[in-house]
Amino acid sequence: MDSPRTTETGTRNRTRRAILRAAASVLARQRTATLADIARAAEVNRSTVHRYFADRDDLIRAAVDDSVEAIGRSVEEAGIHEGPAAEAMRRLVLAHLNVGDRLMFLFGDRHTMRRYGVVEPEKPPPDPMIDLIERGQADGVFDPDLDPQWIQHVLWSLVYAGIEEVDRGRMSRHSVAATVVRTLENGIRTRPR
Amino acid sequence: MDSPRTTETGTRNRTRRAILRAAASVLARQRTATLADIARAAEVNRSTVHRYFADRDDLIRAAVDDSVEAIGRSVEEAGIHEGPAAEAMRRLVLAHLNVGDRLMFLFGDRHTMRRYGVVEPEKPPPDPMIDLIERGQADGVFDPDLDPQWIQHVLWSLVYAGIEEVDRGRMSRHSVAATVVRTLENGIRTRPR
DNA sequence: CTACTGTGCGACATCAGTGTCGCATATTGA
DNA sequence: TCAATATGCGACACTGATGTCGCACAGTAG
Numbered sequence: 450m451d452s453p454r455t456t457e458t459g460t461r462n463r464t465r466r467a468i469l470r471a472a473a474s475v476l477a478r479q480r481t482a483t484l485a486d487i488a489r490a491a492e493v494n495r496s497t498v499h500r501y502f503a504d505r506d507d508l509i510r511a512a513v514d515d516s517v518e519a520i521g522r523s524v525e526e527a528g529i530h531e532g533p534a535a536e537a538m539r540r541l542v543l544a545h546l547n548v549g550d551r552l553m554f555l556f557g558d559r560h561t562m563r564r565y566g567v568v569e570p571e572k573p574p575p576d577p578m579i580d581l582i583e584r585g586q587a588d589g590v591f592d593p594d595l596d597p598q599w600i601q602h603v604l605w606s607l608v609y610a611g612i613e614e615v616d617r618g619r620m621s622r623h624s625v626a627a628t629v630v631r632t633l634e635n636g637i638r639t640r641p642r
Numbered sequence: 643m644d645s646p647r648t649t650e651t652g653t654r655n656r657t658r659r660a661i662l663r664a665a666a667s668v669l670a671r672q673r674t675a676t677l678a679d680i681a682r683a684a685e686v687n688r689s690t691v692h693r694y695f696a697d698r699d700d701l702i703r704a705a706v707d708d709s710v711e712a713i714g715r716s717v718e719e720a721g722i723h724e725g726p727a728a729e730a731m732r733r734l735v736l737a738h739l740n741v742g743d744r745l746m747f748l749f750g751d752r753h754t755m756r757r758y759g760v761v762e763p764e765k766p767p768p769d770p771m772i773d774l775i776e777r778g779q780a781d782g783v784f785d786p787d788l789d790p791q792w793i794q795h796v797l798w799s800l801v802y803a804g805i806e807e808v809d810r811g812r813m814s815r816h817s818v819a820a821t822v823v824r825t826l827e828n829g830i831r832t833r834p835r
Numbered sequence: 836c837t838a839c840t841g842t843g844c845g846a847c848a849t850c851a852g853t854g855t856c857g858c859a860t861a862t863t864g865a
Numbered sequence: 866t867c868a869a870t871a872t873g874c875g876a877c878a879c880t881g882a883t884g885t886c887g888c889a890c891a892g893t894a895g
Contacts, residue, residue: 460841460893480673483882494843499884535831557750591830599807599821600830606799614792628792636829637784637793638728653863653871676852687873692854 465501467491470550472512477553484508516551523548529577534585539630541578542608546626549612556605578604607633658694660684663743665705670746677701709744716741722770727778732823734771735801739819742805749798771797800826 457465471491475482484505488495502508527544529537545552582600585591591600611629614620620628650658664684668675677698681688695701720737722730738745775793778784784793804822807813813821 458840458893464841484884485882495883496844496885497842500842503884505883589832592824592828592832595821595825595830596813598812599803599825602803602807603800603825603830606803607796610792610795610799614795619791620789628788631785632788632792632796632829634829634831635785636825636827637788637796638827639782639785651863651870657871677854678852688853689855689874690872693872696854698853 468498468501469512469515472508473516473554474550477550477557516555519551520548529581534581534588534590537581542630543626545608546611552609553612661691661694662705662708665701666709666747667743670743670750709748712744713741722774727774727781727783730774735823736819738801739804745802746805797826
């Protein structure tokens with residue numbers, strides 16, 4: 450579907466995807482990981498990685514593209530242009546939590562995006578997020594005094610923090626979404642009722 | 643004062659500190675930066691780095707220790723055990739923003755802390771932060787339904803996001819503290835007045 | 836069952852980064 | 866001013882990671 454090599458067999462496609470997922474996952478946690486590390490995580494031989502990707506740079510670039518697509522799809526499936534802004538924001542948080550590894554990989558080190566990926570003017574996550582935020586601000590649901598891009602970055606930061614909590618076993622995948630949403634909406638101050 | 647080599651001359655001390663600061667700053671933004679990159683940022687020759695640190699590992703370890711100390715000092719100067727919890731939290735945010743590079747260096751890649759630094763049970767930033775959060779929760783100022791450690795991570799995440807905004811020139815150092823505090827306290831939802 | 840595709844294995848060459856070294860020069864402190 | 870300290874420079878050796886290659890075997894599709 451999204452693979453540039455759509456004439457690939459199912460077997461090759463699966464191997465390629467396993468390598469890309471492993472690359473994002475391993476590099477998200479250790480930027481200096483070797484090709485051997487990635488191959489191990491993908492459960493293939495190092496030479497197999499070379500059969501799919503010309504070199505290390507090629508692999509990382511492909512992993513960046515793949516991650517951008519995975520995040521884009523997850524965000525699209527959240528359908529944030531529909532429904533009340535607060536509900537849509539909650540679906541957005543879930544969508545991001547579902548692609549936690551890719552987010553950590555893409556944004557954990559700004560060098561990755563600068564060297565391998567989309568250039569700054571093109572925002573990897575699509576404008577619909579900013580649209581949602583602006584819609585919510587117009588509706589009086591989101592704080593109009595906060596810059597929409599800042600809100601977007603806050604969202605990512607909290608999702609990121611949530612993913613790390615889950616990774617460390619300090620929070621369940623089930624409870625993290627609620628906690629992230631609660632903190633995103635209310636902050637840490639006790640909300641007067 | 644805190645340098646293990648207190649018999650060092652002022653010149654040597656200054657050179658050592660320049661290298662450590664450059665290490666934290668450069669590695670915060672590019673985990674795979676070389677010793678040559680760090681030396682360039684410190685405005686010394688690469689061989690000079692070797693005169694101060696046995697090898698790359700030694701330098702990174704020293705940079706971790708130095709960063710932990712710098713953050714600890716900044717947090718200590720915030721005097722968060724004094725005054726109302728909300729005020730103390732604001733000073734804490736400022737304290738963290740003041741050591742932004744070190745935070746990005748230490749926590750931008752979990753591998754750094756795991757391999758070079760303090761082990762998990764010893765929390766690099768001191769317990770007083772958790773004490774402050776619990777104090778605020780007891781006083782009804784902070785949300786008692788949020789885990790104190792989660793609140794601490796949220797604080798770091800937002801500080802981190804703020805530092806990146808400043809780095810990208812999208813926010814001034816002056817306004818970032820207010821924005822971080824506002825978002826930390828209120829979240830993104832419009833707060834009813 | 837067979838032919839084709841895909842992969843593991845391991846050896847080998849290359850290369851970027853690191854670590855070492857000695858010398859000349861710059862800087863600093865007495 | 867001079868001696869001691871600090872540093873830049875660049876050459877060189879070493880090391881780990883990468884990239885290439887060919888062969889044998891595993892897996893898959895017809």
